[in-house]
Amino acid sequence: xPLRSLLFAPATSSRHAQKALTGAADGVILDLEDAIAIxxxxxxxxxxxxxxxxxxxESSSAARPRVFVRVNGLTTPFAYDDLRxxxxxxxxxxxxxxxxxxAQLATxxxxxxxxxxxxxxxxxxxxxxxxxxxxxGVARMAEIAATVRESSxxxxxxxxxxxxxxxxxxxxxxxxxxxxxxxxxxxxxxRAAGLEAPLDTVYAQLHDEDGLRVEAEQARRLGFQGKxxxxxxxxxxxxxxxxxxxxxxSQARAIVEAFAxxxxxxxxxxRVGGQFIDYPVAARAQxxxxxxxxxxxxxxxxxx
Numbered sequence: 561x562p563l564r565s566l567l568f569a570p571a572t573s574s575r576h577a578q579k580a581l582t583g584a585a586d587g588v589i590l591d592l593e594d595a596i597a598i599x600x601x602x603x604x605x606x607x608x609x610x611x612x613x614x615x616x617x618e619s620s621s622a623a624r625p626r627v628f629v630r631v632n633g634l635t636t637p638f639a640y641d642d643l644r645x646x647x648x649x650x651x652x653x654x655x656x657x658x659x660x661x662x663a664q665l666a667t668x669x670x671x672x673x674x675x676x677x678x679x680x681x682x683x684x685x686x687x688x689x690x691x692x693x694x695x696x697g698v699a700r701m702a703e704i705a706a707t708v709r710e711s712s713x714x715x716x717x718x719x720x721x722x723x724x725x726x727x728x729x730x731x732x733x734x735x736x737x738x739x740x741x742x743x744x745x746x747x748x749x750x751r752a753a754g755l756e757a758p759l760d761t762v763y764a765q766l767h768d769e770d771g772l773r774v775e776a777e778q779a780r781r782l783g784f785q786g787k788x789x790x791x792x793x794x795x796x797x798x799x800x801x802x803x804x805x806x807x808x809x810s811q812a813r814a815i816v817e818a819f820a821x822x823x824x825x826x827x828x829x830x831r832v833g834g835q836f837i838d839y840p841v842a843a844r845a846q847x848x849x850x851x852x853x854x855x856x857x858x859x860x861x862x863x864x
Contacts, residue, residue, distance in 0.1 A: 564802035605645035612650035630655035653687030662707035693720030705753035721761035757785035812845035
């Protein structure tokens with residue numbers, strides 16, 4: 561199941577964490593980084609581990625969102641203690657902020673392997689999701705992509721517009737050409753590395769639902785699979801944008817069925833409702849049907 565929505569929750573707030581973990585988001589990030597004051601870092605680690613312990617027996621539940629913890633960056637004095645505290649049952653993945661090099665990913669991979677062994681987990685059980693959110697991260701994206709191609713831990717990348725804007729002195733507004741360029745580069749690098757489509761940045765204006773929808777729709781057009789969220793009310797909009805509509809599903813089904821019939825007769829190009837159809841178009845239509853089936857399965861799990 562793709563991650564259409566990935567909801568942040570500060571690890572120190574049990575109320576926010578519980579609401580996120582029982583909501584409709586496909587994934588949840590318990591945050592130990594930007595949402596946590598320095599003095600609260602030790603407490604946040606313990607709170608994250610407590611929340612994960614409560615989920616340990618639910619790892620096979622289709623209704624449970626995938627659970628990640630965003631640790632502090634490797635250049636901080638907090639990252640090692642973060643990883644040591646959170647690795648264990650209930651944890652699906654680690655979000656690594658400000659990823660800037662292949663060496664950082666190699667370090668995290670080695671640490672997780674040791675911690676998994678100590679916790680009795682299978683090697684490679686914990687996913688790593690790097691956030692590309694600095695000029696150095698974007699500049700070294702090819703190097704990072706070459707590393708993740710060889711790592712079973714890294715399945716997708718994430719873009720962070722807030723820190724990227726701060727680092728580059730760009731303005732963080734919808735449609736900013738510099739951010740648009742960086743986001744497109746992330747999609748291309750992900751595809752070149754054989755990864756899943758990446759996840760787009762959060763939308764910081766909580767009360768601007770129209771702006772959120774516009775940016776989410778742009779992200780979908782760019783090739784992202786989903787978008788990070790900072791409030792539960794953003795999840796419904798983001799899930800809807802990254803799910804095929806009934807009209808899209810109907811059109812995709814018509815294309816797939818017509819193309820299959822034509823191909824059986826030795827024809828690989830045709831017109832359906834005035835649209836030219838060939839192998840790439842048919843493949844995209846099949847991808848739409850596959851995604852729709854996954855979304856329906858997720859919805860059934862939540863309602864069940």
